[in-house]
Every structure is written in C-alpha cells, then in structure tokens.
Amino acid sequence: MTCAEFQAVLPYIIDNGGNAEQQEHLRNCEVCSGLVNDLKYIAEQAKLLVPMMEPPKKVWDGIKTSLEQEGLVKDSARGSLLSSSARTRWGPSNWLLPIAAALLVAVGLFYYHNNIAERQAPTEANSAMAGDTANVAGSSATAVQSASMGNEQDRQILSEIASHAPSLSQAYQEDLQRVNAYIADAQGIVARNPDDEDSRQALMEAYQQKAMLYNMAMRHSLP
Amino acid sequence: MMSMPRGFYWVVMLASCTALGAAAQSKKEFHYTLGPHAAINLVNQFGGVTVVPGPEGHADITALLHSKKIEVDAVQRGSRLELRTHFLQNASPAEGQVDYELHIPADTSLTVRSTSGPISVEGINADMTLEGDTAQITVRQVNGGHIHARTLSGPIRLQDVKHGDVEVVSVSGPVTLTNTDGHMLTINTTDGKITYTGDFGDSGEYVLANHSGDIDVTLPASASVDITATSEKGTVSNDFPFHPVPHSAFSTTQGKSFAGTANAGSSSVRLRSFSGRIHVKKQ
Numbered sequence: 111m112t113c114a115e116f117q118a119v120l121p122y123i124i125d126n127g128g129n130a131e132q133q134e135h136l137r138n139c140e141v142c143s144g145l146v147n148d149l150k151y152i153a154e155q156a157k158l159l160v161p162m163m164e165p166p167k168k169v170w171d172g173i174k175t176s177l178e179q180e181g182l183v184k185d186s187a188r189g190s191l192l193s194s195s196a197r198t199r200w201g202p203s204n205w206l207l208p209i210a211a212a213l214l215v216a217v218g219l220f221y222y223h224n225n226i227a228e229r230q231a232p233t234e235a236n237s238a239m240a241g242d243t244a245n246v247a248g249s250s251a252t253a254v255q256s257a258s259m260g261n262e263q264d265r266q267i268l269s270e271i272a273s274h275a276p277s278l279s280q281a282y283q284e285d286l287q288r289v290n291a292y293i294a295d296a297q298g299i300v301a302r303n304p305d306d307e308d309s310r311q312a313l314m315e316a317y318q319q320k321a322m323l324y325n326m327a328m329r330h331s332l333p
Numbered sequence: 334m335m336s337m338p339r340g341f342y343w344v345v346m347l348a349s350c351t352a353l354g355a356a357a358q359s360k361k362e363f364h365y366t367l368g369p370h371a372a373i374n375l376v377n378q379f380g381g382v383t384v385v386p387g388p389e390g391h392a393d394i395t396a397l398l399h400s401k402k403i404e405v406d407a408v409q410r411g412s413r414l415e416l417r418t419h420f421l422q423n424a425s426p427a428e429g430q431v432d433y434e435l436h437i438p439a440d441t442s443l444t445v446r447s448t449s450g451p452i453s454v455e456g457i458n459a460d461m462t463l464e465g466d467t468a469q470i471t472v473r474q475v476n477g478g479h480i481h482a483r484t485l486s487g488p489i490r491l492q493d494v495k496h497g498d499v500e501v502v503s504v505s506g507p508v509t510l511t512n513t514d515g516h517m518l519t520i521n522t523t524d525g526k527i528t529y530t531g532d533f534g535d536s537g538e539y540v541l542a543n544h545s546g547d548i549d550v551t552l553p554a555s556a557s558v559d560i561t562a563t564s565e566k567g568t569v570s571n572d573f574p575f576h577p578v579p580h581s582a583f584s585t586t587q588g589k590s591f592a593g594t595a596n597a598g599s600s601s602v603r604l605r606s607f608s609g610r611i612h613v614k615k616q
Contacts, residue, residue: 275448275466277426278448278466278467281466281467281485281486282485284505285485285486285504285505285523288504288505288523288524288544288545289504289523291544291545292523292544292545292607295544295565295607295608296544296607299565299607308563308603308605311542311605312542312605312607315521315542316523316544318502318521319502319504319521319522319523322483322502322504323485323504326464326466326483326485329446330448
C-alpha cells in the first residue's frame with residue numbers, strides 16, 4: 111500500500127484504525143504515522159474548544175432551515191425523521207464537535223500534504239540534477255510557500271493603503287514589487303552561497319526593506 | 334456707461350480667490366519651556382516640517398494650517414512634547430496641509446513623521462528619527478547622535494553630518510551623502526541611487542547597499558579606507574589609486590568586484606549591489 115492510497119482512506123479509518131493492510135502500512139511508514147498522530151492531536155484539541163465556541167441559537171436555526179430546505183430533515187410540524195431522543199442527542203452543542211473536528215482534520219490534511227510535497231521536491235530534484243540545483247529546488251518550494259503567504263499579506267497591506275491613503279496606492283504597489291524582487295534575488299544568492307556572510311546580510315537588508323514598507327503602511331491605518 | 338474690459342473681471346476673480354485662500358489659512362503658535370535633552374514627537378500627514386536650533390530651554394513652534402478642516406494638537410508631558418495634526422473632517426491633501434516650523438534647543442531629540450513632507454532638520458545635535466512615505470528628507474550640520482531616515486520614494490540628503498550613527502533606508506528614493514561620517518553608517522535602498530562624497534572619516538564602519546540602484550562614491554586622496562565593492566549582476570569600476578589587499582579572503586573579479594586600501598585604511602567601507610553599477614572615483 112502506498113502513502114497516497116493510505117491517506118485517501120485516512121478520514122474513514124482514523125477512528126477504527128483500518129484493516130490489517132492499512133495498519134501494517136501505518137506501522138512501517140514514518141510519514142503516515144506522524145500524520146495520524148498529528149490529526150488525532152488536532153481532534154482532541156478541537157474538543158477543548160467546544161465550551162468556548164458555542165454559537166448563538168440563530169446559527170443553529172439557520173443550519174436547521176437549510177437542512178430542511180434540502181430535504182435532509184423534516185420539521186416537527188410535518189413529522190420528524192428523528193426521534194425525540196435523537197433530537198435531544200443531536201442538539202446544537204453536539205453538532206459543533208464533528209463540524210469543528212472535520213474542519214480541523216481538513217486543514218491538517220491540507221497542511222500535511224503541502225509539507226510532504228515540500229520535503230519530496232528536493233529528493234526528486236536530486237535524482238535528476240546536481241546537488242546545487244537540488245538545494246535551489248528545495249528552497250524554491252519553501253520560497254513558493256512563503257511567497258503565497260507573503261502575497262496574501264501584501265494584498266492586505268495594499269488593501270489597507272487603498273482604504274486609508276488612496277493617493278499612495280500606486281506608490282505602495284510599485285515599491286512592493288521592487289522589494290519583492292529584491293527579496294527573491296537575495297534568496298537566490300543565499301541558496302547558491304549559504305555559507306557566505308555577505309549573501310545572508312543582503313537577504314536581511316532585503317527583508318528590512320519589506321519590514322519598513324509594512325510598518326509605514328500600517329501607520330496609515332492607525333487613528 | 335462704459336463696460337469694463339473682460340480682463341478686469343478675471344483680475345478681480347483671481348484676486349478674490351487668492352484672498353479667500355489666504356483667509357482659509359491660519360497660523361498657530363506654541364511656546365514651551367524645555368529642559369535639557371528633551372524630546373519632541375511630531376506627526377503630520379501633509380505639509381512640511383522645518384527644524385532649526387532656537388534659544389536654549391525654549392521651544393517655539395509655528396503651524397500654518399491651510400484650512401479649517403484640521404487642527405493641531407499640542408501636549409507637553411514633562412520633557413516630552415507631542416504635536417499632531419488632527420483631521421476634524423475629511424480633507425484633501427491640500428486642505429489637510431499644515432506647515433510646521435520648530436525652533437528648539439539643539440540637544441532635543443526628534444521623531445518626525447510626515448507622509449508627504451518635506452522634512453528639514455538643521456543644526457540639531459541629538460537623536461532623530463525622520464520618516465515619510467514620499468517626503469524629501471534633508472539633514473544638515475548635525476554633530477553626533479543617532480540619525481534614522483526612512484522613506485519609500487522620498488529623496489534623502491545628508492550634508493555635514495559628523496560623528497553620528499546613521500541609518501538610512503529607502504525603497505526607491507535616491508540617497509545623497511555629502512561630507513558625512515560617523516561611527517557606523519548604513520545605507521540600504523532597493524533601487525534608489527546612492528551617492529557619497531566625502532572621506533569616510535576615521536575608524537568608521539560604512540555599508541552602502543542596494544538591489545538595483547547605482548552607487549557612486551567620490552573620495553579625496555587623503556581618505557583612509559579599507560574598501561570592498563561587489564555587484565552580483567551589475568558592474569564595478571574604480572578610478573581611485575587603492576593599494577591591493579594582500580591575503581584577502583574577499584574574492585575579486587574584474588568588473589564585478591574589487592578590494593583595496595588607501596592610506597592607513599582606518600574606515601571600513603562595504604559597497605554592495607545586486608544588479609546596480611558601482612563606481613568609485615577620486616575627488
């Protein structure tokens with residue numbers, strides 16, 4: 111059984127442990143066993159959130175209305191598919207745990223898949239190219255992941271500027287592009303020369319530029 | 334009855350508009366007593382800030398408000414003075430403009446933030462932080478202290494700044510330093526051009542670095558420096574008669590990097606660019 115096959119059925123077997131083949135894979139595979147441990151931890155932590163995240167009654171009424179409209183449940187006036195004792199068991203607070211756990215498991219799976227892809231990327235590159243290029247590919251995967259988070263932060267910063275200082279929007283956009291290019295080039299130099307002090311210093315200076323830009327942008331949103 | 338020439342009416346209209354504009358402006362004055370080593374914090378979104386030395390122990394501040402949509406909040410707490418332009422209602426940059434002029438003791442530390450500036454400081458021998466998105470920042474005749482100047486695209490000029498610790502950061506604003514030296518001086522731009530003219534003082538550490546802007550250094554024959562210059566993708570040229578550095582760990586490549594010393598080599602100078610041109614020449 112491969113990791114991909116195991117992870118495809120993981121949401122269905124995480125509670126009962128799976129069949130013999132799946133359990134055998136779990137015993138022998140460090141990656142998948144680590145994933146299962148993390149997901150179980152997330153699910154346990156989700157239970158602790160229940161008392162603090164009780165939503166208002168209107169949220170549950172809204173969910174109930176949606177389910178009725180889709181024909182998944184019938185309202186009490188037309189007769190109920192669920193017995194009264196079942197309704198009692200599946201009250202609002204009982205819905206929260208599986209919803210929260212499902213969301214957290216989905217987030218955990220997404221996060222773990224991205225981490226596995228990042229760890230596998232350098233290995234695949236190593237088999238095809240020389241060591242230096244492999245290091246660049248590995249750091250590129252990290253850079254891409256960092257870049258996507260940075261892009262979201264950049265968008266938020268530009269949104270703040272557009273709201274509070276629209277006359278500066280274009281200037282900020284252009285300068286942000288310049289700074290991101292600086293960071294990308296500096297990261298490339300460090301990837302090629304990881305032991306070079308000047309290269310690391312250049313990367314720090316590039317980040318200093320971005321930090322300054324963010325700092326100045328955020329001041330505009332302060333009262 | 335004679336009719337007035339049309340031009341006369343235009344002159345009257347122009348004069349009326351000017352008068353109305355002037356009437357909308359108002360001048361506020363603030364006077365404070367400040368002890369030694371006091372601190373002033375000024376935040377002004379639109380408009381210039383000019384700071385010059387004044388009588389010892391006193392701060393005299395003049396604010397020219399360009400409309401009634403803004404006011405100046407001024408508060409003194411002990412030896413700290415806070416000045417802030419306060420918007421009473423939505424205002425355009427022209428309506429929100431306040432021009433400040435400060436006459437303060439020379440040992441007063443400063444923090445000035447102005448979006449559009451300009452910011453000008455002269456003759457103040459104390460710590461200062463000057464910041465503006467597009468503001469032009471000028472610092473002249475300052476002795477000692479820590480000087481921090483930051484802009485996104487505003488030009489920064491330092492002239493006759495001595496014996497201080499200087500940090501200048503700008504994304505795309507040009508940075509010009511003339512006759513400026515100190516214990517530590519770092520200039521960091523993304524693509525702003527860096528121009529240094531001077532002798533780099535004595536026993537200082539200087540780093541001039543950018544991503545894609547040019548770096549031009551002009552120094553006299555008497556300069557005492559230990560210098561390295563490198564550009565990853567750009568070019569490096571040198572017209573100064575440096576002595577080569579024996580047994581240096583710094584690798585030199587013709588047209589891309591060089592290292593050398595002049596006189597005793599007492600100040601360390603690092604010039605670094607990713608794709609800009611670096612040029613060093615003799616004054």
